[in-house]
Amino acid sequence: MGTSPTAFSTSATPVTLTDDDVTGALAEAAAFWAAQGPQYGAALTRLAGSVVVDVGDLVGGLVGYADGTVIRLDTAAAGRGWDPGNGGYDLVDVLVHELGHVLGLDHRQIDRLLGRQV
Numbered sequence: 575m576g577t578s579p580t581a582f583s584t585s586a587t588p589v590t591l592t593d594d595d596v597t598g599a600l601a602e603a604a605a606f607w608a609a610q611g612p613q614y615g616a617a618l619t620r621l622a623g624s625v626v627v628d629v630g631d632l633v634g635g636l637v638g639y640a641d642g643t644v645i646r647l648d649t650a651a652a653g654r655g656w657d658p659g660n661g662g663y664d665l666v667d668v669l670v671h672e673l674g675h676v677l678g679l680d681h682r683q684i685d686r687l688l689g690r691q692v
């Protein structure tokens with residue numbers, strides 16, 4: 575996956591997810607965006623250290639969402655869990671999506687870029 579151009583902090587207090595899970599996956603998600611173009615790499619560099627991932631119990635069946643530079647993830651991935659091999663969500667995929675929002679992209683732009691990755 576390459577290396578992350580930036581360092582991120584995390585204030586996660588996970589139950590299902592561990593700090594190591596979140597930190598590693600966030601680095602992979604950042605590497606994905608950095609590989610999409612220099613504008614994303616530059617934006618990530620500006621955001622270095624200010625992106626925080628919070629893990630908690632989200633209401634409304636949400637798996638995750640981005641609020642400014644804070645990414646909130648549901649502890650249990652809205653009941654599906656975080657094991658993609660067992661019907662759950664892929665943490666890196668979700669963080670790529672939410673980090674796209676942090677970078678100011680909407681769903682159409684994110685989906686288009688993700689579609690290219692396949």
Ligand SMILES: [Zn+2]
Nearest residue numbers: 671672675681
């Ligand atoms: Zn979204």
